Amino acid sequence: MKRMPTQSPADPLRQFTRWREEWRAVDARTPDSAVLATADHHGRPSARWVDVAYVDHGFVYFTNHASRKAADVAVNPAAALCFGWLAKGRQVRAEGPVTRLDEVESDAYFATLPRSLQLLAWSSDQSAEIDDRQVVRARFDAERARFDGQEVPRPGHWGGYRLTPQEMEFWQRRADEIQDRVRYRRRDDGWQVVRVAP
Numbered sequence: 001m002k003r004m005p006t007q008s009p010a011d012p013l014r015q016f017t018r019w020r021e022e023w024r025a026v027d028a029r030t031p032d033s034a035v036l037a038t039a040d041h042h043g044r045p046s047a048r049w050v051d052v053a054y055v056d057h058g059f060v061y062f063t064n065h066a067s068r069k070a071a072d073v074a075v076n077p078a079a080a081l082c083f084g085w086l087a088k089g090r091q092v093r094a095e096g097p098v099t100r101l102d103e104v105e106s107d108a109y110f111a112t113l114p115r116s117l118q119l120l121a122w123s124s125d126q127s128a129e130i131d132d133r134q135v136v137r138a139r140f141d142a143e144r145a146r147f148d149g150q151e152v153p154r155p156g157h158w159g160g161y162r163l164t165p166q167e168m169e170f171w172q173r174r175a176d177e178i179q180d181r182v183r184y185r186r187r188d189d190g191w192q193v194v195r196v197a198p
């Protein structure tokens with residue numbers, strides 16, 4: 001086995017948190033967005049941005065259960081996330097199994113959303129083909145009227161997913177063009193950390 005790179009924490013989620021804090025010093029306003037790659041039952045890949053809502057023992061994002069990304073993980077419950085903190089010359093990759101959050105956890109997060117996003121979750125059949133944006137506008141207005149004066153409950157077709165990393169990689173641009181790559185692989189007794197050629 002290769003030697004563990006010096007200065008890398010033993011847990012990649014700690015290293016992720018450290019880099020995310022350093023990124024926030026550059027850009028404190030935008031959410032933690034990452035490209036999520038999934039594949040369907042033929043192995044056909046697709047990728048799109050998502051906002052990573054929070055990070056605990058995995059990366060949690062929320063979406064419509066009828067969307068393409070959700071349909072993909074229903075049949076092929078593995079995915080990859082790629083964060084690009086490009087102004088700092090950094091990329092973080094995470095790969096692993098994806099599980100659906102339980103209803104209670106999805107409810108708790110939905111309750112923290114701005115009302116406009118809660119109403120959008122009710123109004124948009126995400127990834128369905130539509131004639132024009134008025135279709136969604138009209139439903140949005142109808143849902144707003146329906147829930148007037150009440151809390152908006154979470155729609156059953158919307159909820160969270162957690163990607164639990166089995167492998168993570170941290171990439172750092174260097175002035176001499178010999179970029180650093182540090183890879184973590186989950187083992188039964190913790191994480192194996194190796195340096196990888198750029």
Ligand SMILES: Cc1cc2nc3c(=O)[nH]c(=O)nc-3n(C[C@H](O)[C@H](O)[C@H](O)COP(=O)(O)O)c2cc1C
Nearest residue numbers: 033048049050051061062063064067068069070127
């Ligand atoms: C920066 C950014 C963040 C996004 N965050 C989310 C998100 O958290 N959840 C979501 O469902 N879609 C999000 N989207 C929209 C998705 O990229 C995508 O268009 C949508 O989820 C449908 O994808 P799908 O048909 O592949 O499932 C985001 C888009 C951008 C550009």
